[in-house]
Amino acid sequence: MKVEVKLFDLLRRYAPDNQNVFHVQLQPGVSVGELLEKLQIPPSVRRIVLVNGRRVEDKTLLSSDDTLVIMSPIEGG
């Protein structure tokens, strides 16, 4: 299956080929955590992950055509 990944802020450095928006081919049943590992984002790097605009945890399973946004924790207003 194919998912879209968008990396922002301090997470941009993990973008392959310096493209912060890209597609990844995955086996069905892959979790968010496994994808993060594949992208070599260490667990110690603080981040917020959204799938289709909803906050998810590392154990959440991905589905075909999901859009992931991975960004640094942000607050303010």
Place this chain on the structure above:
Amino acid sequence: MNGWMGKMLRVDLTRGEIREELLSPDVAKDYIGGRGLGIYYLNREVAPKCDPLSRENLLIMATGPLTGTGAPTGARYMVMTKSPLTGAVTCSNSGGMFPTEFKRSGYDGVIFSGRAQAPVYLWIDQGKAELRDAGHLWGKTTHDTTDMLLQETDGKAKVACIGPAGEKQVLFASVMNDKDRAAGRSGVGAVMGSKNLKAVVVRGKGRIPLADADRFKEFNSQILSKFKAEIKKTPLGLTVNGTSGVVLVTQNFGVLPTKNWQLGTFEGWENIQGEQLTKKYLVKNKACFGCPIGCGRKTKVEEPGFEGEGEGPEYETIYAMGSNCMIDNLAAITKANYLCNELGMDTITMGATIACAMELAERGILSEAEIGRSLKWGDAEALVSLTRMTGNREGFGDQLALGSYRLASRHGHPELAMVAKKQEFPGYEPRGSQAMGLAYATSPIGGSHMRGDPAYFELFGIPKPMDPHQWQGKGKVTKSFQDISAIIDAAGLCIFFSIRNLAGKTLEVQPTGILEYLNAATGADYTLGELMLAGERIINAERQFLVRAGFSRKDDSLPGRLTREPMPSGPAKGMVCHLEEMLDDYYQAQTWTKDGIPTDERLRQLGLN
């Protein structure tokens, strides 16, 4: 007293008389300071139904017991009055250097009453206060006023003042301090203008007494070491991109208000987000007194037509003047922000009112002849030009100066004003951030994110995440966030540091760290229960003012666009805001009646009857 200076200044502008008044230790402990002191005096001395721009209204400026103490972000003061925009009580908060200087001049706060015959300013030099003629400053921008006042008083003094917008009583005029910091909301600057009070200038070198300086210092170094260790691992978003980083969050959650709140995502969002601001316009970060974050943005724009230098924009400005007007030109947004600072106006209401005018124009309700120009979505030049005209109340700017509710009502369509209690919302869509809708509807000052900010748990995940689409159980949590906001505001702290670092990690957000700071500073021996009760006292005292002014459940409302029209697209597609359900839950958590009135028993518990 310790922590508190123990004195308030009374300035009767009608008679030109100034006197000092002792601050009672009991009142100080019960109301903490800042926002708490404001409502204490307003409830006693202002007729809830008075005309806010008449001499009957008071204008109060007050610091908190942690202002200027060196507690992280202890830099804040509050401006409080009955608002000409909402008709309710209001409190508008600001940081910078002025509040600390004010407190070090020997006072916790100042209460202005009446109206001066001619323009004046208050000059407080090391505890000695006098009213001086301000005729030569009338009509000057906030920047020119500040420069002139520093020249004629003391180069090291600090200034809070109004600009032309406050003088002309634009209903959302701000009080600006240190040039670019704003007590921005609800028209506190219009009240200052109605009193013929141009500025407050202070020089203070006094010491702020601490009850237990060693205990304070030790706790402070613990908190700061922990904070520094954390940001060493991951730099704080607020430091890197300022509040403008929030565009990234709201766009991706589908709650970035767009096209006068018709949409929750904006196609041009990447052009106006924090990383762009940092890359293109940031000159340097700026921090308020004692702040380890430094979210302030000193910026410079060189694009032709939008050139300028100043501070900002903040996230709220970017939403209001950007996505909400479909403008993706960050130079124009920044320029309009500079103009608001110089003319002395709230950027949120300014942007939201222009967005409302754009919708009225699109629907043919407002004609080009009436506006005096074409006004289409995305028109960056119109944003800048109309902002200038509003501050000076020229042409169509005179209608915009009344805010979106009065503009839309005048043309027969109040439902197109995106307001609660006639005040425009900050930038979080309640259809995709349910508790935010509840916070807007129940905030005493109308549409605001600073009187209890559910974006913290719904979007930022602090102290822990709660699903933003869920409405069940949001009443109680929103109440807890309103209570801790009251404590933060009253103590003289900033929400940006305090919720994350000085409160418990559950959604009850107990103010444990604030308690330690307050007790070390004041020696008032607050228990955790007493401090939490003080927060509740402030919220209920404000509600008491509103009830006396005629407000009730009917006014805790949102526009039908948010409660009846499903979000058309994005992650919150199909959602409406479930306000009525959340209101029942919220009133129950407050122990208010179903009509939103505090019960006699509740008021008795809080010592408010």
